[in-house]
Structure formats: structure tokens, C-alpha cells
Amino acid sequence: MTHKVPALKRTINLFHATMYGIGLILGAGIFVIIGDAAEIAGNLLWISFIISSFLFAILYIVLIKKSKTITIR
Secondary structure: OOOOOOOOOOOOOHHHHHHHHHHHHHHHHHHHHHHHHHHHHHHHHHHHHHHHHHHHHHHHHHHHHHHHHOOOO
């Protein structure tokens, strides 16, 4: 007795191809940025990531508070 596995459809549309391409570009860019940062920061790269995360969190909080003061009519 052989058990047949249903085949997946091999379809891709323009939206899927575009999203796949954007994902590839962004993913490659992240590795390039990490490589450049490692060249500058060396073994202390993890500290630079902690500092940048802290600064981004502060920026995020400030932007949230600022957006609450804006009224849209």
C-alpha cells in the first residue's frame, strides 16, 4: 500500500514576489550593518546594541507622548 502525499500548489503572484524580494533586501542589509558595526565597535558590539536599544526606547516613549497631544479634525 502506498500513501500519496497531496502536492502543494506552485503559485506565486506579484505581491508574493515583491514581499519576498523586499525581505531578502532587508535581511541582507541587516547583516551588512552588523558587520560594519562589528568593525567599528569590535568586541564591545553588544554594548552598542544595548545603548541603541535604550535610546530607541526613549525615542519611542517621547513620540508616543507627543502623538497624544496632536488632535486630528
